[in-house]
Amino acid sequence: MAPLTYINGTPIGITAVLLALISSMGGFMFGYDTGQISDILVMDDFRRRFAECDPAPSLELIDVSTCEFSTVRSGCIVAFLSIGTLIGCLCGAPVAEILGRRYAMVVECLVFFVGEIIQITSSTHWVQYAIGRIVTGLGIGALSTAVPMYQAETSPSQIRGIVNAMYQFFVTFGILMAYCISLGARELDNSGQWRLVIGLGFTWPTILAIFIQTMPESPRWLASKGRDEEARRSIARVRGISGKGSKAEDDLKTRWDGLIDRELAEMHSTIKLESQSGNGSWADCFNPKDKVLYRTLLGMAIQTLQQLTGANYFFYYGATIFSSVGIDDSFITQIVLGAVNFFCTFFGLYIMQKCGRRWPLILGGLWQSAWLFVYGALGTARDPTTDKVSGKIMIFASCMFILGFASTWAPGAWVIVGETFPMRTRAKQAALATASNWLWNFLLAFFTPFITKAIHFRYGFVFAACNLVGSVVCYFFLYESAGLTLEAVEMMYNDPNCHAWSSATWAPPEYKDRADMTMKLNTENRKEHFEHQSDSGSEKDSGIHHEPHA
Template sequence: MGFLFNFLVALFAALGSFLFGYDSGIIGSVVSKEFHHFHDFFDSPSDSIIGAIVSTFAGGCFVGAAAAGWLASHIGRKRTIQAGALVGIFGCSLQAGAQNVSFLIAGRFVAGLSIGCLSMIVPLYQSEIAPPKLRGLLTGLTQWMIGLGFLVANWVGYGCQFLDNDYQWRIPLIIQIVPAVMLLLGMFGLPFSPRWLISKGREEEAFKIVQRLHGDSQNEEFIKLEFAEMVEQIKYEKANYSTKISDLWSTGPMLRRTLTGMAVQICCQFTGINVSAYFQPTLYAALGMSGPTILLITGINGALGVIVTGVFITFILDRVGRKPPLLFGAAGMAICLAIEAAINAKWGGENANNPAAQNAGIAFIIIFGSLFFSVSFGPVSWVYQSEIFPMRIRALGTAVCTCSNWATNVLISQVSPIGMTNLGYRFYIVFVVTNICNGLIVYFFFPETKGKSLEEMDAVFGDQEIPHALETKAVHNVKDDHSSDKEKAFVNQFETA
C-alpha cells in the first residue's frame, strides 16, 4: 500500500482539522451584519458580546487541548481523535439549537473543547504515521484541511445570507455536525499510531502498521531500520526517563524544545491571521465594501488559500525545510499589513469612494492570508510542534504548545472587535510589529528539522544519547536489559532476515 494508504489515513484524520476550520470560519459570517436574523434573534449583541461569542470558543479549545495531552498518552492517538469528534457533535448541536446568547456561548465552549482536542491530536497522529521525508506533506494536511473548512464556511455563509428567516444562521451551524459524525465513525477503520503501540508493548501490531503505511517493494531494508529505531528509542526513553510535566524544562535541550514549540504557535497567532479569519467581513467593510460582495470576496480568499497551501505542502515544504518559509512569511505579512494600514488611513471608512484604493486594500488582505500565511506559519506551525518532542513526552509537549496557541487566540479574538473600533487603521500596525518580531525569533532561535525522523530530533536539539538505526544501518544499537524475551526475539528477527 505504502504512500497512497499513508496519505489517505492522514487526509481522513484531518477531517478534525476541517471541523476546526469550518467552526472557526463560519462564526465570522454568522456574526456579520449581513446575517441580520442573527442580530435580530439575539437582540443586537454589542461588540463585547460578539467578542465573547468568538473568544469563548477559543477558551474551550485551550481546555480541550490540555485534556488531549493526557488522553493521547492513555487511550491512544486514534481514540482521542474519536473522543474529540464525539464532543464536537454535542457542542455543534448546542450552537445550532441556541435559544439565547448564553445557550450559544455554552455551545461555542463545548465545541471549543472538541476543536482544542482535535487541533492538538490530529497533527500529532499525522506526524507519528509519516515517514521522515513526507512528514511536512502529511502533517501539513492539517492546515490544508483547516483552510478547506474555512473555504466551505465562507461559501455556506455567502449562500445562507440570502435566507430570510432564522435558518439564515442555524443552517451554517448545523452543517458542522456532519464532519464530526464522519470522523467519529471513520476512525474505527484507521490504524493506531505505531509509536503509541510500541510504547504499550504491542510491537508486532505496530510493525504491521508501519509496513502498510511506509512499505513498498523497494524499501524493505528502510522499514526494518526505521522500525528498529522506533523500538530502541522508545524502549530506552521508557526505561531511563519519566513522563512528568517538569520534564518539559528539566534540561536545556528539553526547555529549548518546549519554548520553540510554544513560540511557533504564539507567533502564528501574532501574525494577525485570526483577526482576518474571524472578522474578515469587518475588514472589508472598513474599506467601504458592503452587502453580499463582502462574503463573496471572503469565499474567493478562502479558495486561494487552500490552493496555495496545497501546492506548498506538496512541492515545497519537505524540500526547503521549516525555517525559510517562516522567515519569508513573517516578512511578507509585515509588508502587507503596513500597506493595508496606509490604505485604510487615507482611503478607508464606510464612505470610501476610491475604487482603486478599495481594490488594493482587498488585494493585500488576500495576499496576506492566502499567500504569505499559507506558505509559512499556517502549515509549518502544526508540523513543527508535532515533530520536535521525544515520544515519552510528545503528547504532553504538543498539548502545551497547542494550549499556547489557544490562549493567545483568546486574547486576540476578545480584544480585536474593540481594537478595530477604537484604533481603526492603527490596529494593523500592531501586527506589523509582531510579524517583525516573529521573524527575528525564528531566525535566532529555531533549529531546522527537515528530513529527520522523530527519533533523530535528539540530535537536532543536542541531547542524543543512543545511536539511530537509520544512521548506523544496524538494528541493534543499544544494549536492552528491559524488554521481555518475546520483545527481544521479535526485534532480533530483523538482524537475521
C-alpha cells in the same frame, strides 16, 4: 496491498495518503467553525435573536436595522470557542496517551457533537449559543493536539512534512466551505440562515469518527506500550507492504522486512533512552535536560507567533472589516479571501515538502510584515469608506498577506509541533504548544473589537511588527528537521555542536552532512527497490505472477 509509489526508492502505501486525508478532517472542523462565525454575526435572523435591538411585539417584527452587537457580546460569541479549545488541547494530551491517537479522536468528535447541539437549539439567549461554542471548542482543541501528533508519528519520514501540512490545508478548506455555505444560507428565511450552517457541521466529525477506525494506530505509541507486533503491522500498512494477500504481496513484505525492523529498532532505542530521562510527566516538559524545556518554549513561541501574524483578524472579523472599507457585499469579498487562503495552501504543501521548515517561516514572516504595513498605512492615511481606491488596495494587501501566510506559517507551525518533541513528552508538549495558539486565538478574538475601535486600521502595524519578531525567532532558535526521522530530530537537538542557523546541514554521526545522508539513504533504498524489481522480473519469466507495486 502493494505500495502506491516509491520516494527515493522507499515504498509509500495508499494507507499513508488515506490517513493524512481522514485525520485532517479534524482540521476541517477547526476551519469550518472559524469561518462560519464571521458571516453568522451579520445574518439578519441571528442579529434579531441575539443582538441588542429596539423593542418590538414579536421577534419577526423587530427592525433588523436597529440590531447591533455590543463589543463585549460579539467578542464573547467569537472568542468563547477559543476558551474551549484551550482547555480541550490540554485535556487532549492525557486522553491520547491513555486511549491511543485514534480512539482519542472518536471521543473528541462526540464532544464536538454535544457543542453543536447546544448551539443549534439556541433560540434567543446568546449565552446558550456562546456556551455551545465553548463545548465545541473542547472537541476541536483536543483534536488539534491529537491529529498533528498522529500524522507525524505514523507517516513515513519521506512525506511527513506534506502530511502534517495537510492539517492546515483542511483548515483552509473548512474556512472556504463555511464562507460558501453561508453565502447561500443567507437567502433562507428565519433561523434557517444560521442553523443550516451549524447543522452541516455534524457531517465532518461523523466522517472522522467512522473512517479513522480503518487506519492504523501510531506505531510509536504502540511501541511505547510494548505492542511490537501491532507496531510492525502499522509500519507495514503505511509502507504498503503488509502482505497477507497474493504470493507477490507476501514476497514484497519479506523483501522489506529489514526496513520495518530498522524503523522499529530506532523507535525502541529512542524510547529506552528517553525513559532514563524522566517518566513523561507535565513537569518533564520543563526540564532543561536534553533541550526539552528549549523545545517546549520554542513550540509555544511558534504557535503564539502564528496567531500574532494577524490571520484570524481577517478570518473572524473579515465581513465586518470589509464592510468598513466600503465593500458593498462583504460576503463575496470574504469568499475571495478564503479562496486565496485555500488555493495558496497547495503551494504551502509543496514548500513544506521541498524547502524545509526554517527559511519558509523566516521569509514568510518578512513577506507578511510588508503587506500588513501597506494595509495599515493606507487605512491610516486615507478613509477607505470614501476612498474606494484605497479600500481596494487594502483588500489586495490582505490577499497578498494571506498568500504568504497560507504558504508558510499556516502549515509550518503545525509541522513543527508534529516533529520537534521527544516521544515521552510529545503529547504534553504538543498540548502546551497548541494551548498557546488557542490562548492567543481567544485574546485576539475577544479584544480585536476593542482594539480596532480605538486604533482602527493601525492594528495592521501591530501585526506587521509581530511577523518580524517571528522571522527573528525562527532564524535563531528553530532547527531544520526536514528529511529526518523523529528519532534523528531528537539526536539533532541534543548535539552540542549543532545550532539553529547551521542545523540544515546536520546529519547523524555516520554521515558527513545532510546531503551525504540523503544521498546514501537514497542509494541504499533504490538498490533494494531495483533488486526487488529485478527479482520480480526473473520470477515472472519463470511463470510466477507478480502484481504491479508502483
